[in-house]
Amino acid sequence: MSYRPTAKTRARQKAQHESLLKTAVSIVARDGFCGLTISRLAREAGIATGTVYKYFDSKAHLCAEVFRRATEREVEIVRATSFPEDAVSCRQRLTDAVTIFAERAILGGRLAYALIAEPVDPAVEQERLIYRKAYADIFEQLIKEGIKTKEFPSQSPQVSAAALVGILAEVLVAPLGRNEGIKDHKQLISPIRQFCLRAIALYETA
Amino acid sequence: MSYRPTAKTRARQKAQHESLLKTAVSIVARDGFCGLTISRLAREAGIATGTVYKYFDSKAHLCAEVFRRATEREVEIVRATSFPEDAVSCRQRLTDAVTIFAERAILGGRLAYALIAEPVDPAVEQERLIYRKAYADIFEQLIKEGIKTKEFPSQSPQVSAAALVGILAEVLVAPLGRNEGIKDHKQLISPIRQFCLRAIALYETA
DNA sequence: TAAAGAAGTGAACCATGATTCACATCTATT
DNA sequence: AATAGATGTGAATCATGGTTCACTTCTTTA
Numbered sequence: 001m002s003y004r005p006t007a008k009t010r011a012r013q014k015a016q017h018e019s020l021l022k023t024a025v026s027i028v029a030r031d032g033f034c035g036l037t038i039s040r041l042a043r044e045a046g047i048a049t050g051t052v053y054k055y056f057d058s059k060a061h062l063c064a065e066v067f068r069r070a071t072e073r074e075v076e077i078v079r080a081t082s083f084p085e086d087a088v089s090c091r092q093r094l095t096d097a098v099t100i101f102a103e104r105a106i107l108g109g110r111l112a113y114a115l116i117a118e119p120v121d122p123a124v125e126q127e128r129l130i131y132r133k134a135y136a137d138i139f140e141q142l143i144k145e146g147i148k149t150k151e152f153p154s155q156s157p158q159v160s161a162a163a164l165v166g167i168l169a170e171v172l173v174a175p176l177g178r179n180e181g182i183k184d185h186k187q188l189i190s191p192i193r194q195f196c197l198r199a200i201a202l203y204e205t206a
Numbered sequence: 207m208s209y210r211p212t213a214k215t216r217a218r219q220k221a222q223h224e225s226l227l228k229t230a231v232s233i234v235a236r237d238g239f240c241g242l243t244i245s246r247l248a249r250e251a252g253i254a255t256g257t258v259y260k261y262f263d264s265k266a267h268l269c270a271e272v273f274r275r276a277t278e279r280e281v282e283i284v285r286a287t288s289f290p291e292d293a294v295s296c297r298q299r300l301t302d303a304v305t306i307f308a309e310r311a312i313l314g315g316r317l318a319y320a321l322i323a324e325p326v327d328p329a330v331e332q333e334r335l336i337y338r339k340a341y342a343d344i345f346e347q348l349i350k351e352g353i354k355t356k357e358f359p360s361q362s363p364q365v366s367a368a369a370l371v372g373i374l375a376e377v378l379v380a381p382l383g384r385n386e387g388i389k390d391h392k393q394l395i396s397p398i399r400q401f402c403l404r405a406i407a408l409y410e411t412a
Numbered sequence: 413t414a415a416a417g418a419a420g421t422g423a424a425c426c427a428t429g430a431t432t433c434a435c436a437t438c439t440a441t442t
Numbered sequence: 443a444a445t446a447g448a449t450g451t452g453a454a455t456c457a458t459g460g461t462t463c464a465c466t467t468c469t470t471t472a
Contacts, residue, residue, distance in 0.1 A: 004446095004447080004448095012449095013448095013449095042452095047450070047451085048450060048451040049451085049452065049453095050450070050451055050453095051449075051450050051452095054448090054449065
């Protein structure tokens with residue numbers, strides 16, 4: 001008979017899926033998850049609402065993918081900072097990781113808020129737990145290494161790692177919840193960094 | 207003419223309001239905010255849905271009051287622990303405050319999760335920010351005092367206080383998000399306490 | 413006990429927004 | 443060109459759950 005999907009078709013499918021995802025992320029970056037509706041996504045993408053369902057099973061799946069996509073890059077950056085090519089002390093790596101996380105969250109604006117703290121439906125929240133877990137895992141590995149090298153005092157790597165995630169989320173979110181941007185980057189990042197270093201590395205700053 | 211609301215009437219009004227609030231809190235304690243609907247509240251209270259609106263302007267107002275109610279006691283306990291009658295060192299008070307917060311959160315179960323982390327609609331989230339701010343304010347005051355007495359090193363009390371709130375929320379929520387209860391209370395509380403003490407008081411534990 | 417107004421009722425209404433589906437249109441094979 | 447199947451359409455449907463309102467019932471005062 002005729003027409004079985006193949007190469008070119010698949011490519012177009014994938015491209016469209018990708019394009020929709022990109023549009024969705026940009027909507028979230030502007031108005032958060034609460035601004036992401038199927039009809040709006042369709043409108044901005046220039047297609048019909050029903051068409052969206054040819055690419056995503058449901059709103060929940062869409063949100064989950066958006067979350068994953070927007071998150072992957074960030075996690076990767078922190079991971080790369082925590083485990084660089086060249087040898088760097090654990091203390092320095094921890095400093096760098098915390099700094100870069102904070103900087104990116106602050107510059108990320110609305111998107112960062114959406115990813116870190118915006119109230120979302122349970123399906124996305126589930127994804128958020130995974131996201132936080134990814135950070136926690138990175139920190140946990142780094143802390144374990146630091147303990148082994150005696151740079152860090154004995155502690156529960158799991159608890160300390162989760163605590164780090166909590167610190168970063170809370171401190172960076174309090175401001176984001178209210179106004180828009182944050183002015184004094186350094187005014188904020190420096191104390192966070194010092195706090196984290198004292199907690200993990202018992203590092204006397206200043 | 208006749209019948210102007212007075213004493214007895216007001217008392218009944220207040221009592222009913224109170225009773226509804228109590229029922230609402232118990233629903234949240236069982237199934238979280240997502241389980242709290244007007245019709246369910248009405249059903250459990252044995253009244254009609256419309257009647258609920260004689261006592262609460264809207265769902266959002268109801269949620270806010272529920273949140274406030276469930277929260278007040280907890281905040282008060284931490285405040286009392288942070289600023290006791292008799293003289294206690296800042297370090298000890300910080301230890302006690304963190305411990306009691308963690309213990310109560312763990313024992314609080316579903317309600318604690320609802321108050322600390324459950325995804326809720328923006329109106330309630332607003333209330334949650336206030337709740338977190340209340341804790342942060344207590345910690346901030348305590349930290350300031352500790353800095354003044356030289357028990358704690360120089361640091362940004364504001365950032366450190368927010369960080370404490372973040373730590374407690376995150377570490378206690380990670381488990382709550384998944385399974386039900388937590389087994390090893392001490393297994394968890396002790397590392398948290400140590401982490402916080404290192405961060406705030408540069409206190410060498412163990 | 414009559415009247416005024418508060419309190420209670422619950423089915424109907426409304427708003428939001430996800431999801432479906434009968435149909436049209438496009439694309440690759442024969 | 444004919445056709446099978448994929449893709450696109452968007453108005454209609456569904457689901458949820460908050461909110462309203464015309465009405466009844468209760469309570470207090472005169």
